[in-house]
Amino acid sequence: AQKITQTQPGMFVQEKEAVTLDCTYDTSDQSYGLFWYKQPSSGEMIFLIYQGSYDEQNATEGRYSLNFQKARKSANLVISASQLGDSAMYFCAMREVNYQLIWGAGTKLIIKP
Amino acid sequence: GAGVSQSPSNKVTEKGKDVELRCDPISGHTALYWYRQRLGQGLEFLIYFQGNSAPDKSGLPSDRFSAERTGESVSTLTIQRTQQEDSAVYLCASSLWGSKEKLFFGSGTQLSVL
Numbered sequence: 001a002q003k004i005t006q007t008q009p010g011m012f013v014q015e016k017e018a019v020t021l022d023c024t025y026d027t028s029d030q031s032y033g034l035f036w037y038k039q040p041s042s043g044e045m046i047f048l049i050y051q052g053s054y055d056e057q058n059a060t061e062g063r064y065s066l067n068f069q070k071a072r073k074s075a076n077l078v079i080s081a082s083q084l085g086d087s088a089m090y091f092c093a094m095r096e097v098n099y100q101l102i103w104g105a106g107t108k109l110i111i112k113p
Numbered sequence: 114g115a116g117v118s119q120s121p122s123n124k125v126t127e128k129g130k131d132v133e134l135r136c137d138p139i140s141g142h143t144a145l146y147w148y149r150q151r152l153g154q155g156l157e158f159l160i161y162f163q164g165n166s167a168p169d170k171s172g173l174p175s176d177r178f179s180a181e182r183t184g185e186s187v188s189t190l191t192i193q194r195t196q197q198e199d200s201a202v203y204l205c206a207s208s209l210w211g212s213k214e215k216l217f218f219g220s221g222t223q224l225s226v227l
Contacts, residue, residue, distance in 0.1 A: 050215060
């Protein structure tokens, strides 16, 4: 069974609009962490945001926020006021207690001018 | 160094040859990971090091793949008798060990097996 599911293989969004990238996860651990990474066409993986399973507040990092709904096992990434430079692949990942990161298949986001 | 360094950045080899991929993690990072990323796909876990030991080798796809780490620093991923299906980007990442560690990635080695 998929442990990390990103249901949107690709998205087109108008510049300056907000965008939500979906991520659902499956784990029986009580302690886990959720990550979002960005991978531009240049190939490097860039850390965006982290949410711990015991964190009560949704994580925010500048224009990025994580909409964490624990009961629904979802950890959607919200990008406010999208910019052309946000065009990239976005990966959701989960770390369980055995420390290994499990990755989703990614969402390709394209920002239209 | 300031970031994770991987070499070579590109490697073209013939089927059946052995290749070595190198990763220099950020100084002081105790955890080191190797991932494989095929074109247009997500990351596939290969192996994890904590210090010089590898508690999890479960992701290595076959016995042609091996990795080592020395001095809690440099790691080498070796692929013996390369096959065309080994063609991919091999990414290395390192992190501090902690509950909120984030991974710092290198820019990867693009391996092409002809």
